[in-house]
Amino acid sequence: MNKLVKLYFLFLFLLGGCIDPFQVEVPEGEQLLTVDALIHSGPGPHRVTLTRSTTYGSSFQALIRPVTGATVLVRDEEGKVVFLAESTESRGSYFTPSDFSAEIGKSYTLFIETTEGRLYSSFPERVEGVPAIRNLEARTLVINQPGGSPARSGVQLIAEINDPADQNNFYFWRTGPAVYVLQTRPDLFTPRPTESNPSRDPQPKDCCAICYRTEISNNQSLFIAVDDDFNGLTTRVPVAFVEDDGLRFVDTYRVDVSQYGISQEAYRFLRLVKQQAEISGSIFDPPPATIRGNMISLDDPDEVVLGYFMAASEQTSRIYIRKDELTFRQNQSIVPDDCREVPGAVLEPPLDWRP
Template sequence: MLKRLIYLLLLIPLSCIDPYQVEVPEGEQLLIVEGTITSGPGPHAITLTRSATYGSDYEGFIRPVQRAIVSLRDDQGGTVLLTESQTAKGSYFTDAAFRAEVGRTYTLLIQTSDGKLYSSAPEKVAAVPELKNLGFRTVVIEQDGGENPKSGIQLIAEVDDPIEENNFYYWRTGPAVYILETRPDLYTPPISPTNPNPIPQPKPCCVYCFRTEISDNRSIFVETDDSFNGLTTYLPAAFVADDGMRFVNKFRIDVRQLGISQDAYRFLRLVQQQTETSGSIFDPPPATIRGNMFSLDDPKEVVLGYFIAAGESTQRIYVNKSELTFQQNRAIIPDDCREVEGANFDPPADWKP
């Protein structure tokens, strides 16, 4: 039987398969404009990048746009020139003294290094109701497959909405500061050719530091007062996840409440809807969301992003670990806390819990 099988296999013709070469043309490089100016303190940033039409998930397809001329023009003819950052490529900043004025209208103008001209539609700075108070509630999110639940805090904005106008709200988080606790008593030098078997070498200092970090909260929190016009209400403004370090001791964060235009609200709401799709067959199909930017040279050119001009009201909140109802696994850092990026032994000058 085995011999017969071998014989049959020998009768089967064998051949090589040539690989099929697929040439995929690179998509059109689209200009993406992201930036907000507010009535709050500067500097304010505008970021310019270019991305292929088939998305930004592929490494190398997002490229910063450098050496551009970026300026703001107001409705009274005043012009403010932005300066490109030396470290953050493609980011352009106003000076720290610049604040957008409520009631004024601003236009963003861009000239790229190859001479192409772009402009935003005029954006009027809306007055923003005061962010009266900032609270929080703890959130625990159960995970599938028996994994440890995720947890964090939902920041809640208390707003006294004025009755005489239609308001559109947008919340952004500012820098966060927290007391970082590490374990220098567990320090062991890294393995190296000269030290293949390192032994523990506890450090005498330091356990406690103050660490500053820029929030990576990518969720969009926007709201219109259609259902609470003229009332005091409480609205979700941000979510901060527990990473095993932030809430071990004391945590502080600023929340900026922005008053935006109706068009800006519609744009952000569409982006929010697309980013929060669940992946089911009932989700709306993804689509290119056009903002308020356009080319002055070619009206048919697609420009992505939105230039926002907004009024700003800010509140700060401190959170103690004793106020939380969740207990995330604590991150162990076996080193001097001053060795952690963004950490310093001395507290910030405005640390006043």
């Protein structure tokens, strides 16, 4: 290395040693009220969830705070008011009375007052009718993974509906709590080694290998539709996907699907949320946008309020899926313990278990 190069690197070293660190102060992002609310024509209680979310820059950070102690009520177009009570187990969640249900053809408005005295309101939402689900079918869906990774798979649920011809219909589907037969291996139980019991040998348990497990089944994507292409026709629409985790489809799986008739404005909101959620996430994608819903601040019209208050009609259908109906299944996951040790699992099936 010649002298010029040595002097150059020495200069860079000395220069770097003389630079003081630059302290960057990042201000806390604005806390935005987020409303997740759906009332419908089915039995209650119906839930309204209130949170505040902190944002930094254009990236949404997972700093979520429940909004507790608020006064939450729903008023219909005739002035009838229903107050919601906050759950003692789920902070920030408010529930209607169990005997409340929305009426088709009526409009409803959500009102919120926080403990700070800030007032919020939704725009009125009209409850539109929705046809019944004529049939619910399960199809095996295999999703190949890049790079030779094992394929994912599960069950896609297809609903058959007779769409009314006299109106433009907007649909939204949700899955309810699911129940399935859980099989475990208590004969393989091996306790965690301790100083007093250092053995790593299996210590089989006498019970139990078969339970019935209840879980909250949430779609990993939004399932929505508008009848522009099937107005007045009988059609079949994908309404849910349940992934095979190696336990759910070992025997029998049961799930309820709720079909909602929503307003055109609610459909547009859900479509934007779906499009944003399905962005691939590459560096060429635009940053996530703030999607305004139908909630506003009555104190400050410029305040951004996230989320949506939906009022909808509901039709529900139930399906039992047996293991032999799947054309592809994941390898069974081994749970080396009493099945009652798995959260949500009990020995007796639900009273309405009729596969």
